[in-house]
Structures are given as structure tokens and as C-alpha cells.
Amino acid sequence: MTDRERQKRRSNARLAGRLLLMAAGSFAFGYALVPLYDVFCEVTGIGSRDRLTQAAVVEAFGPDVSRTVVVEFVSSTPGTGDWEFHPNVASMEVHPGQLYETTFHARNLTGREIIGQAVPSVSPARAARYFQKTECFCFTPQHFETDEVKDMPVRFIVGRDLPTGVDRLTLSYSFFDSGRFARQGAADNG
Amino acid sequence: MAHHEHAAEHAHHDEKPAGIMRWLTTTNHKDIGTMYLVFSLAMFLIGGLMALVIRAELFQPGLQFVDPGFFNQMTTMHALVMVFGAVMPATVGLANWMIPMQIGAPDMALPRMNLFSFWLLFFAFMLLLSTLFLPGGAPAAGWTLYPPLVLQTGDAFPVAVFAVHLMGASSIMGSINVIVTIMNMRAPGMTLLKMPLFSWSWLITAYLLIAVMPVLAGGVTMLLTDHFFATSFFNPAGGGDPVLFQHIFWFFGHPEVYIMILPAFGIVSEIVQTFSRKPIFGYEAMVYAIASIAFLSFIVWAHHMFTVGMPLAGQMFFTLSTMLIAIPTGVKVFNWTATLWRGSISFEPPMLFAIAFLFLFTIGGFSGLMLAIAPADFQYHDTYFVVAHFHYVLVPGAVFAIMAAVYYWLPKWTGHMYDMKLANIHFWMSTIFVNVLFFPQHFLGLAGMPRRIPDYATQFSDWNMVSSIGAFGFGLSQLLFVYIILKAAKGGAKATAGVWEHPADFPAGLEWTVPSPAPYHTFETAPEVK
Numbered sequence: 259m260t261d262r263e264r265q266k267r268r269s270n271a272r273l274a275g276r277l278l279l280m281a282a283g284s285f286a287f288g289y290a291l292v293p294l295y296d297v298f299c300e301v302t303g304i305g306s307r308d309r310l311t312q313a314a315v316v317e318a319f320g321p322d323v324s325r326t327v328v329v330e331f332v333s334s335t336p337g338t339g340d341w342e343f344h345p346n347v348a349s350m351e352v353h354p355g356q357l358y359e360t361t362f363h364a365r366n367l368t369g370r371e372i373i374g375q376a377v378p379s380v381s382p383a384r385a386a387r388y389f390q391k392t393e394c395f396c397f398t399p400q401h402f403e404t405d406e407v408k409d410m411p412v413r414f415i416v417g418r419d420l421p422t423g424v425d426r427l428t429l430s431y432s433f434f435d436s437g438r439f440a441r442q443g444a445a446d447n448g
Numbered sequence: 449m450a451h452h453e454h455a456a457e458h459a460h461h462d463e464k465p466a467g468i469m470r471w472l473t474t475t476n477h478k479d480i481g482t483m484y485l486v487f488s489l490a491m492f493l494i495g496g497l498m499a500l501v502i503r504a505e506l507f508q509p510g511l512q513f514v515d516p517g518f519f520n521q522m523t524t525m526h527a528l529v530m531v532f533g534a535v536m537p538a539t540v541g542l543a544n545w546m547i548p549m550q551i552g553a554p555d556m557a558l559p560r561m562n563l564f565s566f567w568l569l570f571f572a573f574m575l576l577l578s579t580l581f582l583p584g585g586a587p588a589a590g591w592t593l594y595p596p597l598v599l600q601t602g603d604a605f606p607v608a609v610f611a612v613h614l615m616g617a618s619s620i621m622g623s624i625n626v627i628v629t630i631m632n633m634r635a636p637g638m639t640l641l642k643m644p645l646f647s648w649s650w651l652i653t654a655y656l657l658i659a660v661m662p663v664l665a666g667g668v669t670m671l672l673t674d675h676f677f678a679t680s681f682f683n684p685a686g687g688g689d690p691v692l693f694q695h696i697f698w699f700f701g702h703p704e705v706y707i708m709i710l711p712a713f714g715i716v717s718e719i720v721q722t723f724s725r726k727p728i729f730g731y732e733a734m735v736y737a738i739a740s741i742a743f744l745s746f747i748v749w750a751h752h753m754f755t756v757g758m759p760l761a762g763q764m765f766f767t768l769s770t771m772l773i774a775i776p777t778g779v780k781v782f783n784w785t786a787t788l789w790r791g792s793i794s795f796e797p798p799m800l801f802a803i804a805f806l807f808l809f810t811i812g813g814f815s816g817l818m819l820a821i822a823p824a825d826f827q828y829h830d831t832y833f834v835v836a837h838f839h840y841v842l843v844p845g846a847v848f849a850i851m852a853a854v855y856y857w858l859p860k861w862t863g864h865m866y867d868m869k870l871a872n873i874h875f876w877m878s879t880i881f882v883n884v885l886f887f888p889q890h891f892l893g894l895a896g897m898p899r900r901i902p903d904y905a906t907q908f909s910d911w912n913m914v915s916s917i918g919a920f921g922f923g924l925s926q927l928l929f930v931y932i933i934l935k936a937a938k939g940g941a942k943a944t945a946g947v948w949e950h951p952a953d954f955p956a957g958l959e960w961t962v963p964s965p966a967p968y969h970t971f972e973t974a975p976e977v978k
Binding site: 266273274277278281282284285288289292336375377381383384432434435436 | 557558561596620623624625627628631632633658659660661662663664665666667670681683684685686689692695696699757758759760
């Protein structure tokens with residue numbers, strides 16, 4: 259092997275190594291997309307994990323009685339087996355700035371003990387950041403005995419600065435069996 | 449040129465193991481190129497059979513031949529086989545054969561890795577195809593593998609994920625090889641901006657592959673751990689979000705469609721100039737256009753998912769960035785047309801396919817622009833219009849370009865001219881039937897027929913029947929393609945070194961300076977490029 263060939267081989271190996279590193283970087287970037295996605299949702303206001311899963315601190319400004327907004331409640335139980343899960347009232351008329359409470363009814367018909375987790379979602383997306391929950395059964399995992407029935411409360415305020423075009427909000431909960439997850443928490447709706 | 453002394457010299461280098469061992473152990477770029485191309489042709493036929501199962505079922509409304517579960521396996525496997533098994537390996541095969549010969553290199557830079565990447569791909573597809581026989585059947589959630597649906601796959605799930613890993617690793621190694629070859633092995637005087645456009649298109653494609661294949665690998669790994677190890681990347685019960693998978697998938701998926709079409713652009717550029725007998729119009733613009741398309745492909749992915757519910761600003765960004773791609777693509781179509789202008793054109797089979805590509809790929813591009821418009825996309829999303837769009841860019845786009853490449857370089861590979869008359873018949877049958885097959889799918893989609901369903905409302909019957917007739921016509925025409933290749937491999941009129949006419953004022957590229965068939969070893973002494 260001549261010197262020239264040896265040198266060529268070495269430079270081939272060096273470039274191949276760099277490209278392999280680039281591929282490894284791309285693989286890491288794929289995983290980096292997971293936290294980046296949360297950051298993106300937060301910044302654009304599509305949905306923030308904190309806002310949807312932690313109690314909001316609300317300044318008291320008093321209700322804006324000149325505006326009435328309809329809040330609708332929706333529920334679903336994707337792939338959780340046999341459950342009763344529905345809002346006790348289908349919708350409420352609320353004034354922005356005032357605290358309200360409603361309850362969701364749940365009954366475990368699966369025939370076993372379950373830890374459930376409700377995941378909230380608010381639409382339209384642009385109004386999501388103005389819908390604040392001071393207390394919610396979705397903040398913590400819910401334990402259910404076999405056949406146990408619960409009425410679970412949620413307390414919320416629609417912010418006074420809700421964009422004027424919005425007169426109807428939908429709060430939806432999906433109820434999941436979260437028993438197999440060590441990490442407890444809820445998703446955003448991004 | 450250097451090929452004279454080298455023709456004499458190559459004779460002692462031709463010793464290679466005989467029979468099967470030659471193909472198992474070869475590190476010769478031409479042998480590996482041939483293996484990729486044969487593999488791709490086999491996958492094209494298998495994927496085509498799956499398409500025919502789909503079109504047979506859709507010939508009439510109602511359920512005729514297969515149950516809906518198997519139908520979904522067919523749509524999923526057809527896509528995976530065609531994308532990863534037929535189109536991509538075909539362009540890799542062409543790269544292996546032609547890039548060293550176009551840039552005056554003796555072989556690929558990393559020949560053993562080259563062999564390894566072929567066999568990885570081979571085993572990836574043996575695994576993937578074996579899922580058809582596993583309990584629960586093959587993956588049936590579409591090639592996009594969206595969770596949570598894909599998590600319902602039976603025993604095939606981990607096998608399919610592993611197959612995706614292997615084919616990703618294979619593509620990455622193939623790409624590294626192409627880049628190192630082009631960067632380090634060019635003949636003296638072969639500057640980057642003298643390089644033939646096919647090699648250029650592959651250089652950029654290789655970078656795209658390295659950037660996005662690992663992202664797909666990461667995405668499917670997350671699916672795997674969600675399924676078996678109770679992570680919750682995509683499971684809301686544990687704090688994940690299924691929409692995240694769509695972002696990851698399409699961050700890979702959109703560059704992936706350019707990975708399939710950029711080499712086709714390179715091929716068409718080479719063929720249009722040869723058969724117009726003048727150099728390509730705007731060579732540098734063509735290079736920059738490919739690079740711009742590659743760059744833009746990274747910032748448009750969410751146009752595949754307008755309906756997930758994204759803010760208005762997002763919809764506007766992805767609509768506009770997608771439409772921007774029409775500019776470099778327009779430059780390419782314009783330059784191809786300008787190359788034809790006042791050219792001394794002849795219509796040999798490669799040129800026929802290249803011209804059909806020009807027309808039909810442009811149609812596919814236009815329907816892509818329609819889909820790019822977010823408010824319109826809400827109606828087209830997940831309908832047959834989308835199916836019609838991407839089949840127009842992939843079949844009379846990428847696949848026609850690959851067929852054009854085969855007809856262009858086959859005499860160089862085999863040393864024989866193929867049967868021109870049969871090739872012309874193959875061209876006309878393919879071109880007519882491909883339109884009968886896919887054009888009506890635009891109408892079906894606009895009328896509201898959803899994709900990936902085994903049955904449909906009776907109002908869609910007529911155009912589905914037409915489309916299915918086109919499918920069987922197109923499928924049968926491809927048997928002719930196989931026959932033409934086999935016939936040329938066996939024998940035929942001797943091909944000259946130049947094969948095609950190369951006028952004095954537009955000299956041939958390096959690959960046409962070596963004899964046909966190309967000797968086992970070429971350019972062991974680097975040619976001097978002026």
C-alpha cells in the first residue's frame with residue numbers, strides 16, 4: 259500500500275466517522291423533539307402541561323356580568339374497558355371572572371380495582387389559556403374500588419381577558435387506566 | 449482519456465469467486481449495484497401484487513375477496529415495500545453502479561460497508577415480509593404507523609419495528625458511503641461543479657438520509673418502549689401525546705419523499721441533455737434548486753397534519769413554506785424544458801420516460817399545491833385525492849425516472865442493446881395505464897371517498913372500476929419490463945462504449961468512455977478531467 263493510498267483510507271475513515279456522528283446526532287434530535295414539543299406548545303399557548311394539570315392561581319377581579327359564555331362538558335373513556343363516565347350537567351352559562359364548580363360522574367364497572375387518570379383538553383385551542391381550573395380531579399390519579407361510584411368536582415374560572423370572539427368553550431376529559439405508569443401526570447392537548 | 453491503458457490493465461483484475469460466493473462476498477460496486485437493482489425489482493413486483501389485491505377488492509363496492517383486516521395489512525405493506533424496498537434501493541443501486549463511474553473513482557470509498565448495507569436491507573425485508581405469516585398478521589396501521597392504532601398490531605409489532613431499524617441502518621451506511629466517495633474519490637479535475645447532476649442529486653439525498661432516518665428510528669423506538677416498557681411518549685394515560693408521534697414521523701416523512709424524488713431529478717437531467725444533444729440549461733441553478741428543495745423539506749412537515757388542530761399561525765406557516773417549494777421545483781421544470789428548446793431531440797425509450805416524467809410529475813406537483821392550502825386540505829385530508837397526488841409523484845415520477853435510468857444505462861451494464869421495440873411498447877402501455885389507474889382517483893377523492901377502506905358507497909363505483917382496470921394493465925405491463933431486462937442480460941446487439949450519440953460539441957460523461965459492458969474494474973488509474 260502506498261503512502262497516498264494509506265492517506266486516502268485514513269481520510270475516508272475520518273469523514274465516515276464524522277458522518278456517523280452526524281447520524282447519532284439526528285437520533286438524539288429525534289428524542290429532543292419530545293421536550294421541544296412541550297416547549298413549543300407552551301410558547302404558542304396551544305396547551306401547557308402546567309396549566310392543564312396544576313391548580314391555577316387566580317387574581318380576584320370580580321365577575322364580568324356583561325358577558326355570558328357557554329361552557330360545555332364532554333367525556334370519553336378510550337380503551338379503559340367498562341366505565342360510566344359523564345358530566346353531571348352538559349353545559350353551563352358562566353360569566354368571565356367568576357368561580358364555578360361542576361362534577362363528573364364515574365363508576366368503575368371493570369370488575370377490578372383501578373387507578374384512573376383524567377386528561378383534560380379545552381377547545382377552541384386559542385381560548386385554552388383563559389380557562390383556569392383551581393381544583394380538579396384531573397390533578398391527581400383517582401383510585402377506584404371495584405364498582406365504586408364517585409362524583410368528582412372541578413372548579414374553574416374563565417378569564418376576564420377571554421378574546422371577545424369566543425362565546426363557547428368545551429372542556430373535555432378522557433379517562434385512562436394509568437395503573438401501569440410509574441410516572442403520574444396528565445397530558446396537554448397540544 | 450485514460451480508459452485505453454486501463455482496458456488492457458483490467459484483464460488481470462477480473463478474477464472473482466464463481467457462482468453464489470461471488471454475490472455473497474463481493475465488495476465490487478458494480479456487483480452490489482446489480483444486487484440492489486435486482487432486489488428492488490423483486491420488491492417492486494411483490495409490492496405491486498399487494499397493490500393488485502387492493503385494487504381487486506376495490507373493483508366493486510362491497511367485500512369481495514379479502515377481509516378488511518387483511519386489506520389494511522395490504523395497504524400498509526404495499527407502502528412499506530414500495531418506499532423502502534423498491535424505490536429507495538433502486539436509487540441506491542443506481543448510485544452504486546454509476547457514481548464511481550461518473551466521477552472517475554475505482555470503487556465506492558467503503559466497499560465492505562457497502563456489502564454490509566445491502567445484506568442488512570435484505571434481512572430487513574425478509575423480516576418485514578415474514579410478518580404476513582405471524583399471528584395477528586402484518587402491520588395494518590398504514591405506513592405512517594400512527595399510535596395508538598399501530599400498538600394494536602399483533603406479534604408482528606416488534607418484528608416490524610426491528611425491520612425499520614435495520615433498513616434505517618442500511619440507508620445510513622449507504623449514504624455515508626456515497627458522501628465519502630463523492631468527497632474523497634473524485635478524479636483529478638472533477639470539481640464539485642463539474643460533477644454530473646445524478647451524482648449531485650445523490651450527494652444531497654445522502655445528507656437528507658443521514659439527517660432524517662435516525663429520527664424515524666427514534667420514533668419507532670419510542671413506539672416500542674411505549675408498547676413493552678411502559679414509557680408514555682405517545683400515551684396520554686401516562687402524560688404522553690399521540691400527536692407528538694405525527695410530528696416526529698413527518699419530520700422524517702417529508703424529507704423522505706424528497707429522498708425518493710431527488711435522485712429521479714438527477715436521472716431526468718442526465719437523460720434530457722443526452723437526448724437533446726446539448727448540455728443542461730442552467731447547470732448551477734439545477735444544483736442550487738436541489739439544495740433548496742432539500743433545505744425546505746425540513747420546515748414543511750406539518751402540512752401532512754393540518755387537521756390535528758394547530759393554531760392559525762402554524763397553518764399559515766406550513767402552507768406558505770410548502771408553496772415555497774414550488775419555486776425551486778419550478779426552476780427545475782423550466783430548465784428541463786429550456787434544455788429541450790432547440791435541442792436535436794430523439795425519442796429513445798429513456799427519453800420517452802423522461803418526458804412522461806416531466807408532464808406527469810408536474811401534475812403530481814400541482815395537486816400537491818392544492819393540498820398545501822390548509823383550508824382546502826381539510827376537505828382533501830385522508831381522501832383518495834391524497835392517494836392520487838402521491839402516486840402521481842411516485843409512480844410516473846420516481847418510478848418512471850428509475851425505468852428511464854434502466855433503459856439509459858442497461859446497455860452499459862450488460863453490453864447489449866435491449867429490444868427497442870418492446871421497450872417502446874412497455875413505455876406506451878405504462879404511460880397509458882398509469883393515467884387510467886391514478887387520474888380517476890383525483891375525482892374519487894374530490895367526491896369524498898376516504899383512503900384505506902376496503903368498501904365504499906356505490907356513487908364511487910364507476911371510477912373505482914376504471915382505476916382497477918388501469919392497475920391490472922399497469923401491473924401486467926411491468927412483466928414486459930422484466931422480460932426486456934432479462935433478454936438484454938442474456939444477449940443482443942453489441943453496445944458501443946458511448947451507447948448513445950454524443951456530438952462533438954457536447955462530449956460524453958466519464959461513464960461513456962469505458963467499454964460496454966463496463967469492465968469489472970474501472971478507473972483504477974484516475975482519468976484526467978479537463
